Amino acid sequence: MKLTFEQQKVFERALALEKRWLWFSAAIVFLALVFFGWLIWSGNWQNWLLLTMFNSVVVIICATAAGWLFQLCKELHGVLIQLINADAQALAQQYEKKLGLGDSESIEI
16 A cells, blocks of 8 residues: 555654654653662662652652543544545545546545
């Protein structure tokens, strides 16, 4: 399947969004591992204040991640709509060529 220039541009944008989400996920996992490693190494598992702070940090991180994920899904939805529209436009142009329609005439899909 050969992509038009517009479709390729939209596809590259979708890949960039996916890479951004993967880096974000990797950063969250890394930070969680560092924090758990520090808790184990320092022996502060019995410190309730530290665990309470950790729970607060986890809630903030999860809320931020949920917000970013919502924004990413919204952007990805826009990219997919653009890709569908580009496919529909390419199909319409293909039928216009087959039917010999001019610029002034158009067809609806």
